[in-house]
Amino acid sequence: MENIWLEAQANLKQVLTEQTYTTWIEPLKFLGATVDTVVLEVPSSFFQKWVTDKYLSMIKEVLSAITSKTYHVEFHVAESKPESSEPKAEKEPKAKSKDKDKEKEGERDKEKEKEKDKKPELVPNLNPKYTFESFVSGPSNQFAYAASQAVANKPASNYNPLFIYGGVGLGKTHLVNAIGNQILAKNPRAKICYYSSEKFMNEMINSLRYKKMDEFRNKFRKMDLLLIDDIQFMAGKEATQEEFFHTFNALYESHKQIVVTSDKFPKDIPGLEERLRSRFEWGLIADIQPPGVETKVAILKKKSDMHAVNLPDDVALFLAEGATSNIRELEGMLIRLEAFASLTGKEITLAMAREVMKDIIVEKTRDISVEMIQKMVADHFRIKLSELKSDKRIKTLVVPRQIAIYICRELTKASYPEIGEKFGGKDHSTIIHSVKKIEKQLAADADLKATVEDIKKRLFT
Numbered sequence: 352m353e354n355i356w357l358e359a360q361a362n363l364k365q366v367l368t369e370q371t372y373t374t375w376i377e378p379l380k381f382l383g384a385t386v387d388t389v390v391l392e393v394p395s396s397f398f399q400k401w402v403t404d405k406y407l408s409m410i411k412e413v414l415s416a417i418t419s420k421t422y423h424v425e426f427h428v429a430e431s432k433p434e435s436s437e438p439k440a441e442k443e444p445k446a447k448s449k450d451k452d453k454e455k456e457g458e459r460d461k462e463k464e465k466e467k468d469k470k471p472e473l474v475p476n477l478n479p480k481y482t483f484e485s486f487v488s489g490p491s492n493q494f495a496y497a498a499s500q501a502v503a504n505k506p507a508s509n510y511n512p513l514f515i516y517g518g519v520g521l522g523k524t525h526l527v528n529a530i531g532n533q534i535l536a537k538n539p540r541a542k543i544c545y546y547s548s549e550k551f552m553n554e555m556i557n558s559l560r561y562k563k564m565d566e567f568r569n570k571f572r573k574m575d576l577l578l579i580d581d582i583q584f585m586a587g588k589e590a591t592q593e594e595f596f597h598t599f600n601a602l603y604e605s606h607k608q609i610v611v612t613s614d615k616f617p618k619d620i621p622g623l624e625e626r627l628r629s630r631f632e633w634g635l636i637a638d639i640q641p642p643g644v645e646t647k648v649a650i651l652k653k654k655s656d657m658h659a660v661n662l663p664d665d666v667a668l669f670l671a672e673g674a675t676s677n678i679r680e681l682e683g684m685l686i687r688l689e690a691f692a693s694l695t696g697k698e699i700t701l702a703m704a705r706e707v708m709k710d711i712i713v714e715k716t717r718d719i720s721v722e723m724i725q726k727m728v729a730d731h732f733r734i735k736l737s738e739l740k741s742d743k744r745i746k747t748l749v750v751p752r753q754i755a756i757y758i759c760r761e762l763t764k765a766s767y768p769e770i771g772e773k774f775g776g777k778d779h780s781t782i783i784h785s786v787k788k789i790e791k792q793l794a795a796d797a798d799l800k801a802t803v804e805d806i807k808k809r810l811f812t
């Protein structure tokens with residue numbers, strides 16, 4: 352694997368300027384690799400932060416281009432060298448010097464032990480950027496934020512398991528990582544593990560294939576804190592749920608903290624076994640709702656401060672009002688704007704934001720109603736309005752229904768429950784599911800994108 356890293360460095364050398372390469376990539380030292388993770392040594396934590404922010408995605412891309420596999424990259428900060436005490440020792444008389452040397456060796460050993468105590472025993476896969484300090488709390492996420500802090504301050508006491516649920520890009524991953532980072536900061540030897548449920552499943556399958564199930568089980572069962580992201584992906588995967596169920600029990604019984612996230616409330620996850628569902632309900636269930644404009648503005652302000660960029664209030668408001676509730680998209684807009692300002696050497700202004708975002712932000716108009724969208728979509732697909740709003744699950748109705756719901760969310764100020772109400776009394780999790788489904792498909796399906804754009808355009812003319 353070291354050869355692969357050398358090849359990756361050579362590739363990066365070709366695409367980066369010489370100075371960037373020698374400053375930021377050359378000093379990265381290969382330490383080792385597991386099946387899916389490459390571990391690199393960095394000279395300092397500042398260095399780590401910089402490389403993570405600026406070059407991590409590029410490094411991952413190069414690794415995946417070489418190996419045709421997706422690798423995680425973890426950084427270890429190099430140990431600082433202990434100060435030399437030689438000059439002092441020289442001043443000691445010779446006979447004593449040996450004893451002193453021994454004493455010093457003893458001290459050094461103790462120091463090393465102490466250092467070892469401070470270092471984490473395993474690399475916990477956490478994203479160091481996701482902390483409580485970098486999270487903006489507002490009315491939409493206050494409950495989940497406070498619950499996460501309570502768990503981080505007193506793990507495995509009051510809220511075990513903690514179950515956080517909410518729509519796409521609303522900060523669930525950020526919060527669970529913040530719990531892990533805070534616990535790790537207080538106790539660097541805490542055994543923490545952050546896994547997506549997909550990764551849990553893939554690793555389990557590999558362990559089964561290579562007859563390493565004991566290793567797999569032991570790894571999870573010795574954790575102090577287990578963070579499992581996006582549990583809904585375990586739905587319908589019986590063997591994975593069974594294994595997770597036993598892991599859950601083992602940890603719970605030994606008073607270890609478990610935190611789980613999902614896009615839905617436990618009982619709304621189809622295909623989730625009853626015994627897991629009921630266990631999730633043993634602890635605390637906290638939701639994250641889509642943020643209001645004020646919270647979105649506060650997030651934009653925080654992020655731009657972190658990037659040391661001046662974002663005027665009117666521009667922050669323009670972006671916040673134009674964006675969907677997905678914070679990842681909001682961040683994407685900010686990065687695009689910041690990149691434009693930096694490349695053109697201009698200050699960010701509202702006029703610039705309007706220009707840069709013209710294809711992204713269709714300015715919301717209060718005149719567009721859910722009813723108008725329903726009619727337009729029904730006409731477009733030549734179906735009856737009553738069928739669009741019905742519960743019928745045939746594909747020719749489901750797709751238009753999901754598209755209509757998605758557009759309602761994008762172009763009106765109606766909340767999920769309000770939209771649900773106007774689509775025959777559907778509950779808000781069905782509405783969130785539809786929005787999420789179309790959001791995902793839009794990235795991959797050009798025809799769908801064209802259809803949605805076409806309907807939106809006609810709504811504005």
Ligand SMILES: Nc1ncnc2c1ncn2[C@@H]1O[C@H](COP(=O)(O)OP(=O)(O)OP(=O)(O)O)[C@@H](O)[C@H]1O
Binds near residue numbers: 520679
């Ligand atoms: N309240 C917040 N304050 C600051 N940043 C936030 C906040 N909420 C979300 N973000 C940022 O938005 C991005 C998306 O958040 P995150 O990945 O945690 O969402 P998620 O709910 O886990 O999404 P998914 O459903 O796709 O897994 C991250 O970069 C995160 O830092």
